[in-house]
Amino acid sequence: MSGPAPSPARAGEGPLLEVEGIARTYAAPGGAFRRRGEAIHAVRDVTFQLRRGETLALVGESGCGKSTTARIVLGLERPDAGTVRFDGADVHGLSGADLLSFRRRAQIVFQDPVGSLNPRIRVGEALGEPLRVHGVVPRERVAARVAGLLRRVGLDPEDADRYPHEFSGGQRQRIGIARALSVEPDLVVADEPVSALDVSVQAQVLNLLSDLQRDLGLTYLFIAHDLAVVRHVARRVAVMYMGRIVESGTCEALFERPLHPYTRALLEAVPRPRPGRRVRAPVRGEARAGAVPEAGCPFEPRCTHPERDAACRATLPPLEHKRPEGWARCIKTPAWRVVEEMGPPAGVADEPPA
Numbered sequence: 269m270s271g272p273a274p275s276p277a278r279a280g281e282g283p284l285l286e287v288e289g290i291a292r293t294y295a296a297p298g299g300a301f302r303r304r305g306e307a308i309h310a311v312r313d314v315t316f317q318l319r320r321g322e323t324l325a326l327v328g329e330s331g332c333g334k335s336t337t338a339r340i341v342l343g344l345e346r347p348d349a350g351t352v353r354f355d356g357a358d359v360h361g362l363s364g365a366d367l368l369s370f371r372r373r374a375q376i377v378f379q380d381p382v383g384s385l386n387p388r389i390r391v392g393e394a395l396g397e398p399l400r401v402h403g404v405v406p407r408e409r410v411a412a413r414v415a416g417l418l419r420r421v422g423l424d425p426e427d428a429d430r431y432p433h434e435f436s437g438g439q440r441q442r443i444g445i446a447r448a449l450s451v452e453p454d455l456v457v458a459d460e461p462v463s464a465l466d467v468s469v470q471a472q473v474l475n476l477l478s479d480l481q482r483d484l485g486l487t488y489l490f491i492a493h494d495l496a497v498v499r500h501v502a503r504r505v506a507v508m509y510m511g512r513i514v515e516s517g518t519c520e521a522l523f524e525r526p527l528h529p530y531t532r533a534l535l536e537a538v539p540r541p542r543p544g545r546r547v548r549a550p551v552r553g554e555a556r557a558g559a560v561p562e563a564g565c566p567f568e569p570r571c572t573h574p575e576r577d578a579a580c581r582a583t584l585p586p587l588e589h590k591r592p593e594g595w596a597r598c599i600k601t602p603a604w605r606v607v608e609e610m611g612p613p614a615g616v617a618d619e620p621p622a
């Protein structure tokens with residue numbers, strides 16, 4: 269046990285989740301870009317908090333460390349450094365009944381609901397299993413609870429008798445959500461829950477998640493590689509780049525006036541519903557460990573900031589407080605008054621970029 273269990277007085281107060289300086293390194297299996305055994309710094313010094321009932325979005329390109337963060341938060345993987353506290357207790361120090369309770373209270377929704385469902389098990393059984401494991405309802409009430417869950421996520425109670433492959437992508441994601449909700453969790457980590465879905469279906473699933481949060485008081489860690497998806501679901505956003513949070517702040521401020529050149533580039537790639545508008549390439553280049561200066565800003569080789577210079581290659585920028593509720597790792601981003609004057613990024617401006 270590396271932390272105290274929450275005292276009854278403490279539970280229910282303070283943030284639900286406190287992630288403090290977590291890091292995780294893997295040995296590369298070897299491949300096109302990496303030598304075998306080379307250290308992959310999947311997550312480096314990641315810190316954030318989640319208040320009860322809020323949504324924090326974690327956004328960044330594929331491979332930047334989002335899923336590793338999710339696994340560490342859920343206690344499925346140990347960090348090399350740092351701590352995760354859930355309701356005041358150290359997640360990686362839990363055992364016995366406390367661990368079982370945490371496994372019920374913190375649930376995950378995966379990107380690929382098909383892969384997370386056993387193809388040979390009927391949906392009703394898949395939903396009933398966690399109910400039995402955690403003893404959420406008496407055995408004789410499991411079937412009724414499953415029917416209620418299916419209805420709650422917009423499916424038919426009769427769907428309990430069908431197999432996963434009989435459903436569309438959006439329906440399968442509803443099943444994944446129902447399964448996560450079946451045990452009445454407090455925290456739901458949604459790891460790219462709509463990335464595999466068509467845009468029209470994405471909106472329906474996002475709306476469902478929002479409705480469920482409102483009705484059930486859920487707390488979400490919402491992971492996405494696409495900023496456009498998080499705009500309407502999250503109040504706060506943390507942008508990750510190569511294992512680190514490079515910007516965090518309120519959704520509103522971040523979309524209007526991004527602090528970090530990487531966030532700016534991601535936003536310029538967000539297509540706007542405007543006829544004749546060209547969708548630009550997201551960010552030039554590609555995130556790869558080998559292409560990064562060891563000492564300096566990891567984004568420097570791809571950065572388009574007009575003032576980018578040797579100082580950017582010299583030291584890793586700290587995560588600085590740039591404006592109220594706004595932090596960024598960029599030495600060329602001035603404090604908040606000046607940021608306001610820089611204007612919005614091209615992708616979200618009302619005027620076309622020059």
Ligand SMILES: Nc1ncnc2c1ncn2[C@@H]1O[C@H](COP(=O)(O)OP(=O)(O)O)[C@@H](O)[C@H]1O
Nearest residue numbers: 294295308310329330331332333334335336337
């Ligand atoms: N079990 C593992 N073994 C080796 N490398 C891993 C493992 N899990 C993740 N990685 C590497 O860590 C980095 C971050 O991965 P991940 O957290 O899955 O990113 P994301 O979810 O943002 O796409 C990637 O370079 C990935 O290849």
Ligand SMILES: [Mg+2]
Nearest residue numbers: 334335336459
């Ligand atoms: Mg992932």
